[in-house]
Amino acid sequence: MILKFKNIYSKSCLISILFICVSQSEPVLASREPIIRVLISKNNNVRIRSDKSLPLTIEGKFFSSKKIKGLTLKNEQNRKILYFDKNKQKIYDLKSNQQFQVRSSDRRGIWVGKKRFSGKLNLFILDSEILVVNVLGIEKYLSSVVGSEMPTKWPIEALKAQAIASRTYALKQKGNNLFDIDSTERNQVYNGLESRTYKTIRAVKSTRSLVLTYKNKLINALFHSSSGGMTENSQDVWKNKYSYLSSVKDFDKNNPKFKWKKIFSNNELTNLFPKIGGLKNIEILDITNTGRVKNVKLIGAYSSYKMSGVDLRKRLGLKSNFVRFKFFDEELNEKFPIKKGLIVFGQGSGHGVGMSQWGAKFMASRGHKAERILKYFYKGVQIKPFRKDYL
Numbered sequence: 001m002i003l004k005f006k007n008i009y010s011k012s013c014l015i016s017i018l019f020i021c022v023s024q025s026e027p028v029l030a031s032r033e034p035i036i037r038v039l040i041s042k043n044n045n046v047r048i049r050s051d052k053s054l055p056l057t058i059e060g061k062f063f064s065s066k067k068i069k070g071l072t073l074k075n076e077q078n079r080k081i082l083y084f085d086k087n088k089q090k091i092y093d094l095k096s097n098q099q100f101q102v103r104s105s106d107r108r109g110i111w112v113g114k115k116r117f118s119g120k121l122n123l124f125i126l127d128s129e130i131l132v133v134n135v136l137g138i139e140k141y142l143s144s145v146v147g148s149e150m151p152t153k154w155p156i157e158a159l160k161a162q163a164i165a166s167r168t169y170a171l172k173q174k175g176n177n178l179f180d181i182d183s184t185e186r187n188q189v190y191n192g193l194e195s196r197t198y199k200t201i202r203a204v205k206s207t208r209s210l211v212l213t214y215k216n217k218l219i220n221a222l223f224h225s226s227s228g229g230m231t232e233n234s235q236d237v238w239k240n241k242y243s244y245l246s247s248v249k250d251f252d253k254n255n256p257k258f259k260w261k262k263i264f265s266n267n268e269l270t271n272l273f274p275k276i277g278g279l280k281n282i283e284i285l286d287i288t289n290t291g292r293v294k295n296v297k298l299i300g301a302y303s304s305y306k307m308s309g310v311d312l313r314k315r316l317g318l319k320s321n322f323v324r325f326k327f328f329d330e331e332l333n334e335k336f337p338i339k340k341g342l343i344v345f346g347q348g349s350g351h352g353v354g355m356s357q358w359g360a361k362f363m364a365s366r367g368h369k370a371e372r373i374l375k376y377f378y379k380g381v382q383i384k385p386f387r388k389d390y391l
C-alpha cells in the first residue's frame with residue numbers, strides 16, 4: 001500500500017513538473033527571442049487607430065496610459081501637433097525630439113495608415129518629419145517579411161529558405177538609436193499583418209531561430225528577385241568581397257520578367273542629365289564576368305562623365321544593371337524635328353547578389369529542401385540556431 005502510494009506520488013510529481021515546463025516554455029522562448037525595431041513610416045502626416053472595439057494605449061509627455069481610439073500627428077508649417085479622434089478640437093503642440101509609445105492588446109494589430117502592425121509603436125517627433133517604428137519579436141516580424149518578399153503560393157521550402165535568409169539579414173543590421181531596419185526594399189520589405197498567412201507562419205515556425213553563418217559569424221544574407229541567369233560576385237557590385245557571395249548559375253527563366261526593356265524620350269534624358277545637356281550616347285567601359293554593366297561613360301551635348309553601373313541603374317530606375325543600350329531617332333509628329341530616344345534592354349531584377357528568389361522557387365518545385373537551396377546560393381555556409389556571439 002505504501003509502495004503504491006509512493007508510485008502515485010512520484011507520477012503526480014512528474015506530471016506537475018512537465019506541466020510547469022510546458023506552461024513556461026512559451027514565455028521562456030519569448031524572452032529569448034530578439035526584438036527588432038522596424039521603421040514603417042517617415043512622413044509629415046501620420047494616422048494611427050485601433051482595429052475595432054479594443055482601445056489603444058498611449059504613453060509619453062501629457063499622457064500616462066491614456067486609452068484612445070485613434071490619433072493624428074502632423075508636421076506642417078513648422079508646427080507639430082497631435083490630436084485624438086474623439087476630441088479633434090483639443091490640439092497638443094509638440095516639440096522636436098518628443099517621443100510617444102502606442103500599444104494594443106488586440107491581436108488584430110494597430111492601423112498605421114492603410115496597414116496593420118502587431119507589437120508596439122514608437123513615435124519620434126523630429127525637426128523635419130515624424131518617424132513610426134514598429135517594435136516586435138523577430139519571429140512575428142519574419143512571418144510578415146516572408147509574405148512581403150515572396151508570393152505565399154510558392155513552395156513551402158522556398159518560403160523557409162526566405163525565412164532563414166531574412167532572419168539572418170535582419171539580425172545582422174546594426175541600426176541606430178531610433179530603429180534597426182527599414183521596411184522597404186532599402187533593407188527588406190515588411191508590410192505588417194496584411195502579409196501574414198498560414199504558410200508564412202508555418203515557414204517561420206519550422207525554421208525558428210535558424211540563421212546562416214560563415215566562420216561562426218552571421219553572413220550578409222543578401223537576396224534579390226531574379227539574376228537573369230547568373231548571380232553576381234559581391235565585389236563586382238560593391239567594394240567588399242565575401243567568399244560566400246560568389247556567382248552561381250541561376251534557375252530563374254520562368255520569371256515572366258526575366259527579360260524587359262525601358263524606353264526614355266529625349267526630354268526625359270535631358271531632365272535626368274541636365275549638367276551634360278541630356279544623353280547622346282553611353283559607352284560601356286567594362287562589364288562583370290556575368291555580363292553586368294560595371295562602369296559607363298555618359299556623353300551629353302555639353303560634356304561627359306563616368307558613372308558606375310549601380311549608380312546608373314538608380315538614376316534611370318532600372319530593374320537591374322544587366323543591361324545594354326540602344327539609341328534611336330523618332331519623329332514625334334510633323335511639327336517637331338527628329339528627336340533622340342533610348343531603349344534599355346535588361347535581364348533580371350535586383351542587384352543579383354546572393355539568393356535568387358525565382359531560383360529558390362524553381363529548386364523548391366524540383367524537390368530541394370530549404371537547406372539545399374541556401375547552401376547553393378551561399379557558398380560554404382552553415383545553418384545554426386542564433387546565438388549572440390554570431391554578431
